[in-house]
Amino acid sequence: MEPDDGYRLLVCRYRPRGVAKEKEPWDAWCSALSPSVELHADVYGKDGRPRIEWSEYERRFLVEMERHRFWIDGFAARVRKGETITVLCSSACVxxxxxxxxxxxxxxxxxxxxxxxxxxxSVIRRR
Incomplete structure (x- = not known):
């Protein structure tokens, strides 16, 4: 944690285990801004699935986020007003x-x- 982190927003699909609520180092957890269960499984190759490439993951994630404009626009409004928001994820993301x-x-x-x-x-025409 850094003093200038501002509002710390966790965007993991799953809430980290082993962290007591009163000791959470984030201000809010918004799983809506994380990949769907299916996309999460595809990127990590779970259940015997082949791992997808980053470009495919990015494309699918951005499509998924269109359903969550409420959250995106809400946090964007805070950023527009000058608030610092630090976006956090799992320690598995290195x-x-x-x-x-x-x-x-x-x-x-x-x-x-x-x-x-x-x-x-402008279009300039000579006649």
Whole structure:
């Protein structure tokens, strides 16, 4: 834990075992912002399934998150107001570049600060 972590949001599919509620190092647990049970099983190769590639995982996870815009937009509003939100995941995720918490962070940032619409280039015609 760092002093500048702000609001610490756990986005694991399963609540970590062995941590007493009063000793949880996070402020909230939002399993809605984690992969579905099926996607979680596919990425870890559970139940004899072949492990899926990161690109497939990312594609499917982003599709799943469309059903959870309520949560994304809610946390994005807090970010837009200047609040720091630290997105946490399981200690099993050792590579942030291949963890859904990085995708969740990106979704928050994109919703909080959407890019300005691209200007349509002017068309100049000579007659």
């Amino acid at each position: 590579d942030p570049a291949r963890c859904h918490r990085t995708l969740v962070k990106r979704l928050f940032e994109e919703a909080a600060f959407p890019p300005a619409p691209a200007k349509t280039p």
